Amino acid sequence: MKTFNKILIDIKGKIGYLTINQPKALNALDSEVLQELNEALTEIQNNADIQVVIVTGAGEKAFVAGANIKEMSQKTPIEGMTFSELGNHVFSKLSNLKQPTIAAVNGFALGGGSELALACDIRIASETMKIGQPEVALGIIPGFGGTQRLSRLVGVAKAKELIFTGKNIKADEAEKIGLVNKVVAPEELMTEAETLANQILKNAPFAVQQSKVVIDKGLELPLDHALTLEADTFGLCFATEDQTEGMSAFIEKRSSKFKGQ
Template identity: 60%
Template structure:
């Protein structure tokens, strides 16, 4: 049975060990304002505390936009101090998303611009529909990306390409975005969520503690030296031999049966 959590600007559904977080402002192209960000923050706390959720899918309501950016109407009235506070709020929440123990899949539909692309970049895996366009238009508005794109986009596709996209502020079609590594896969719009759930189910079929630790080691390893990262991998590899799921996984393999993991 699905569990629904009610918010004003987002939807949170938990079913079959998958949490689906939908940005639900289709009339505003799912633009991010303070209320949306605060509700995403609340939803992430629920997901983080859940023992049932093994994978998270993030998407946008409707067919036109994943998230078309931050809400310009709200931003236009801000002064320098308020602008910095808005950037800090978004960055804290997107960092929380990126550090969830559960893998996060972005199911990107339509426009993913500005904060929308930054939201997708905070996810572990990105699947796009064929109608997607991405971009960082901020310099055309007299500002720079404020929710992490100057750092995450560069890490995803390299500094030169990130500079091209940010400095030209152009919209990028999905075939180019796939080619440069922004997306893992592109599918028809009608198959987007189906494909995201299929990948989520494939992940869920593996040992949860191993999945969570693999994500953590990859993420943490990117922030430290190669030698330190290899040591982190060794330590985590060893620790997982103390879990019941390691014993179950290897016994199931030896006996040619499906493993029944218990998340411990």
């Protein structure tokens, strides 16, 4: 894998670790970070050895404390739109990865940091996490998908409350409203994320990946169309070796040995 300046990629077994590595800047997102993320996500998407991705931030204070305000402050309207388009492109790329993604959210996850977590499939939070979309206090709106992903996750009314007020919420409240899946002690965060990743890895990779596709695409379709998509994909699974193996193992009362085929 390529070496980057501001992010880290590590692979352990079938888990890929994607870390924003600017702890002194609280892992703030700038144009360089976004460009590096864009390249890294292409490498991850094309790496058949990676079956689950864990996204986190370096250090103990922040997952990602937001976008780089100094960089944004001097932008023209056109430059602001271009920056938002870049962030949306990168975070949509993350959201659309074939691999399931788990955000291990340590510390502050504000603005772009919240949006980075929202672009992942599952969010595990440290008890120290504070998350929010404070952009309106800066005279702007969330620009990397926050207005759309947050409302889809927690509902329109709650998303409007969080975005209109710009308030940050703690981990327990985020769990209560469904913004994060689970809250754990800081020292348990990565272990919990890895435990979840390994639970996913026990299953047929193609089936897991197609489940992600059908859930995400189905949310944007009328129910009858979404059910047709589900039926089509359900049938497609019967063309795989893993379906044969999984059902044979069940009947024979043994552990499955999936090959991702």
